[in-house]
Amino acid sequence: MSIVxxxxxxxxxxxxxxxxxxxxxxxxxxxxxxxxxxxxIPYAVLSAMxxxxxxxxxxxxxxxxxxxxxxxxxxxxxxPLIVVALSASAAAYITGLIISxx
Amino acid sequence: xxxxxxxxxxxxxxxxxxxxxxxxxxFGITAVKSGLTVxxxxxxxxxxxxxxxxxxxxxxxxxxxxxxxxxxxQFTINLRYSLMSLSLSQKLDKSFTTPRRLIVSYGIxxxxxxxxxxxxxxxxxxxxxxxxxxxxxxxxxGTILGAAAGSLLPADVxxxxxxxxxxxxxxxxxxxARKEKGVLxxxxxxxxxxxxxxxxxxxxxxxxxxxxxxVIAAVVCALVxxxxxxxDETEVQP
Numbered sequence: 001m002s003i004v005x006x007x008x009x010x011x012x013x014x015x016x017x018x019x020x021x022x023x024x025x026x027x028x029x030x031x032x033x034x035x036x037x038x039x040x041i042p043y044a045v046l047s048a049m050x051x052x053x054x055x056x057x058x059x060x061x062x063x064x065x066x067x068x069x070x071x072x073x074x075x076x077x078x079x080p081l082i083v084v085a086l087s088a089s090a091a092a093y094i095t096g097l098i099i100s101x102x
Numbered sequence: 103x104x105x106x107x108x109x110x111x112x113x114x115x116x117x118x119x120x121x122x123x124x125x126x127x128x129f130g131i132t133a134v135k136s137g138l139t140v141x142x143x144x145x146x147x148x149x150x151x152x153x154x155x156x157x158x159x160x161x162x163x164x165x166x167x168x169x170x171x172x173x174x175x176q177f178t179i180n181l182r183y184s185l186m187s188l189s190l191s192q193k194l195d196k197s198f199t200t201p202r203r204l205i206v207s208y209g210i211x212x213x214x215x216x217x218x219x220x221x222x223x224x225x226x227x228x229x230x231x232x233x234x235x236x237x238x239x240x241x242x243x244g245t246i247l248g249a250a251a252g253s254l255l256p257a258d259v260x261x262x263x264x265x266x267x268x269x270x271x272x273x274x275x276x277x278x279a280r281k282e283k284g285v286l287x288x289x290x291x292x293x294x295x296x297x298x299x300x301x302x303x304x305x306x307x308x309x310x311x312x313x314x315x316x317v318i319a320a321v322v323c324a325l326v327x328x329x330x331x332x333x334d335e336t337e338v339q340p
Contacts, residue, residue, distance in 0.1 A: 010159045011149035013176040019207035036324035040288040042219035046271040047233035048315035054268040058261040071269040075276035083178035088269030093262035
């Protein structure tokens with residue numbers, strides 16, 4: 001089968017999933033429960049995507065854990081996103097170097 | 103105004119750009135190993151803009167799978183986006199006409215959703231255009247680089263870069279979790295359920311896992327810590 005057809009089907013399904021709720025929901029949601037539900041969704045989604053996956057993101061649980069800890073501490077003190085993200089990577093990289101020297 | 107919003111979106115998208123560059127680099131390598139050309143790999147990234155879905159899709163292509171399989175895989179892995187789209191649809195400002203919604207729908211990824219949700223107040227189409235543009239460039243560029251020159255980055259550097267997006271997620275959820283008990287509880291419940299699924303129920307795909315965790319956490323918190331009922335514009339704090 002042509003690869004173009006595969007890509008078109010993939011892209012079509014993915015687009016429809018995103019587009020339907022985004023385009024169809026024109027009304028402001030009134031229900032207090034639904035509003036609260038949607039308010040908590042982003043945090044819950046991000047938390048579920050991060051944990052436990054972050055600990056397996058670098059190929060070494062130790063360097064990933066150090067990176068995660070660095071990110072959590074800096075985020076706790078409210079540092080900007082890019083600082084937190086780069087520091088997590090830097091901490092994991094340095095930890096990896098130290099491990100390889102030991 | 104439009105340009106200012108566009109620029110703001112571009113700047114806010116820089117961490118996503120950097121994170122995508124490294125993540126899609128890995129995807130590019132995988133795609134070429136699965137038998138796609140550099141152009142085909144780039145086309146997959148350009149038209150899908152999703153990590154797990156693309157990885158599964160390329161696997162199906164490599165295995166010569168059926169289109170039904172492709173549809174089902176994309177649907178389950180990517181269904182979480184409909185939840186994000188619904189959540190984000192409540193945050194759009196008045197200038198979001200249908201054509202603009204159709205355009206922005208293209209770019210609702212985990213990371214773009216995360217940043218857009220974290221903006222105080224309403225979001226504008228041009229802000230989203232800026233963020234989606236820079237993110238897409240990073241995603242496609244990384245794919246091309248990975249596909250064309252898989253061994254460009256030393257493994258330890260690309261491994262470490264794999265943490266960027268997760269670091270960004272933590273930077274988004276932790277500050278509000280400090281301030282608000284409901285958010286803290288939502289974060290903890292989602293993380294706990296996610297660990298249970300990851301370690302004890304590994305047959306649940308990662309896409310479905312996110313949906314299950316998020317729905318459980320958000321339902322519990324909506325019941326226990328409902329938002330104040332005045333027509334509040336007190337949106338998610340960055």
